[in-house]
Amino acid sequence: MKNLYKIAVLAALFLGLSAPLLAKEGGVKAQAEEALSAARPSADLTQSLEAYKLVMLKSDVEGIMSFIHPAFFNLIPKEQAKAYFTQKFASENRPVVKAIDFTEVGPVQGYSKGQFAAIKYQTKTELPRPGDATPEIDETMTRLLKSKMGPDIQVTIDEKRNVVTVLMNTILLAINEQNTGWKVIGKQDLEALVQAKLLPLDLVAQLR
Numbered sequence: 001m002k003n004l005y006k007i008a009v010l011a012a013l014f015l016g017l018s019a020p021l022l023a024k025e026g027g028v029k030a031q032a033e034e035a036l037s038a039a040r041p042s043a044d045l046t047q048s049l050e051a052y053k054l055v056m057l058k059s060d061v062e063g064i065m066s067f068i069h070p071a072f073f074n075l076i077p078k079e080q081a082k083a084y085f086t087q088k089f090a091s092e093n094r095p096v097v098k099a100i101d102f103t104e105v106g107p108v109q110g111y112s113k114g115q116f117a118a119i120k121y122q123t124k125t126e127l128p129r130p131g132d133a134t135p136e137i138d139e140t141m142t143r144l145l146k147s148k149m150g151p152d153i154q155v156t157i158d159e160k161r162n163v164v165t166v167l168m169n170t171i172l173l174a175i176n177e178q179n180t181g182w183k184v185i186g187k188q189d190l191e192a193l194v195q196a197k198l199l200p201l202d203l204v205a206q207l208r
Helices: 002-017 029-037 045-057 061-067 070-074 078-089 135-149 187-195 201-207
Strands: 096-105 109-111 114-128 154-158 163-177 182-186
Touching (some): 045 163, 187 201
Antiparallel strands (some): 096 114, 114 163
C-alpha cells in the first residue's frame, strides 16, 4: 500500500510541478533543436513549446529548469526542484509521458510585463503497476491517483504489460515576461502563485 501511495504521489508531482508539453510535429522541429542547444526558451510560442517537449523527452533537467517561470521558485527553491527532477528521472518507478494532444492554444494576450497564453491539452502518462497487484490493489491505486490528480482523469489498467495509463485534461499558462522567452506554469502551481500574490495583479485579473 505504501508503494502504491508513492507511485500516485510521484505521478501527481511529476505532472503538477511543471506539466510536460508535447507540441505537434511540424516544420519547427529543426528550429526547436537549435533552441534546445542554445537559450532554450524563445520569443516564439510554438518554437518554445516544441523545445520544451524535447527537454522533457530527453529528461534534460537543466532545460526543464530554464522553462519553469521564475515565480515558481518562490514556492520551491530552484535547487530543490532540480534535485527533485534529477532523482525522479533516475527512478524506475517514474511516470513516463507518452503523448500530449493540444485541444486549444489560446490567443497571445498582453499584460504590464509582457505576454501570456492559456493552453489546454490532454496528457497520456504511463505508470508501473505493482507486480503483485490484484483487482483490489488496482482499485486502490485508481482511487489514490484520482485523489492526487483530480476526479476527472481516466485510469486504465493493462494487466499483461503491468502498466497503468492515465489520461488527464489540464491547462498550462505560458508567459513571456519582458521578452525573456516563454516560460510555463502548470494549473496547480498557478493557483498557488495566485494565492501567494506572486504574479502581477493585471495578469491575474485577466485570468479570472
